[in-house]
Amino acid sequence: MSEVRVRRVDAVLGAEVEGVDLRALDAASFAAIHRAWLDHQVLLFRNQRLGDGDLVAFSRRFGDLDEAPVQETGQRFVEGMPEIYVVSNVMRDGQPIGSLGSGEAVWHTDMSYLPDPPKASALYALEVPAEGGDTWFCSMYAAWDGLPAALQRRVEALRVKHDGTYNSGGYVRQGVAPTGDPRTSPGTLHPIVTLHPETGRRSLYLGRRRNAYIDGLPLAESDALLDDVWAHATRDALTWRHRWRAGDLVLWDNRCTMHRRDAFDASARRVMHRTQIKGA
Numbered sequence: 001m002s003e004v005r006v007r008r009v010d011a012v013l014g015a016e017v018e019g020v021d022l023r024a025l026d027a028a029s030f031a032a033i034h035r036a037w038l039d040h041q042v043l044l045f046r047n048q049r050l051g052d053g054d055l056v057a058f059s060r061r062f063g064d065l066d067e068a069p070v071q072e073t074g075q076r077f078v079e080g081m082p083e084i085y086v087v088s089n090v091m092r093d094g095q096p097i098g099s100l101g102s103g104e105a106v107w108h109t110d111m112s113y114l115p116d117p118p119k120a121s122a123l124y125a126l127e128v129p130a131e132g133g134d135t136w137f138c139s140m141y142a143a144w145d146g147l148p149a150a151l152q153r154r155v156e157a158l159r160v161k162h163d164g165t166y167n168s169g170g171y172v173r174q175g176v177a178p179t180g181d182p183r184t185s186p187g188t189l190h191p192i193v194t195l196h197p198e199t200g201r202r203s204l205y206l207g208r209r210r211n212a213y214i215d216g217l218p219l220a221e222s223d224a225l226l227d228d229v230w231a232h233a234t235r236d237a238l239t240w241r242h243r244w245r246a247g248d249l250v251l252w253d254n255r256c257t258m259h260r261r262d263a264f265d266a267s268a269r270r271v272m273h274r275t276q277i278k279g280a
């Protein structure tokens with residue numbers, strides 16, 4: 001076994017894993033990484049040299065992979081690799097090679113508008129700007145634990161509609177007609193409070209704020225309650241900010257985290273490849 005070292009970052013979630021080459025992991029090293037991922041929610045691996053095949057192979061150790069959603073232009077990403085989703089602002093022949101552009105990507109958990117969202121995402125940095133484009137993570141265990149007791153009681157049995165109209169960059173998803181009414185927009189209802197199937201811990205599950213709706217409440221009441229819960233859940237104290245270097249792989253647990261990305265200079269290049277591991 002290579003010597004897997006797990007070092008907590010200075011935040012409520014997140015750890016850096018050192019001493020591993022993700023292209024060559026034995027069973028004991030993988031078991032240590034899996035344990036660390038459940039314990040810390042987000043893992044950072046620096047200095048990796050991964051081709052798309054390596055990224056897919058590492059991700060598959062956690063379970064079956066989802067096919068990547070089509071990009072905002074309606075095109076697929078990497079020929080022959082349906083699992084790879086490209087996050088990039090780079091243009092080729094007048095077309096973006098990936099999704100999300102160079103603007104801010106707001107707080108979200110991946111694909112929560114689906115009935116069975118992916119349990120995990122792995123994002124690998126190929127090219128990064130000198131500044132900007134940092135990705136922030138937020139612990140949804142800590143968000144639940146830190147919610148005032150009255151608010152916990154209020155939301156405990158409620159379900160929230162996770163809107164499928166917009167992605168986190170604010171772009172309309174392929175094939176969807178945008179509507180401003182969250183009660184009728186496409187999406188899925190999920191309980192606001194969930195039990196993590198592997199750790200047994202309680203967590204808030206909020207998805208995205210835009211077009212979210214608490215089932216059964218008048219719209220204004222739903223908005224006020226969601227604003228309150230979101231303000232608690234995204235406090236700086238619950239977050240960790242990651243400044244990317246090329247060769248970083250970050251793996252996160254969508255069941256107990258959210259993430260957002262800072263904007264960056266549109267003339268800089270940022271190219272990231274992502275996989276998603278099926279939930280349930």
Ligand code: SIN
Nearest residue numbers: 087105134135168261
């Ligand atoms: C994402 O939201 O999956 C992408 C995050 C990033 O670009 O850092």
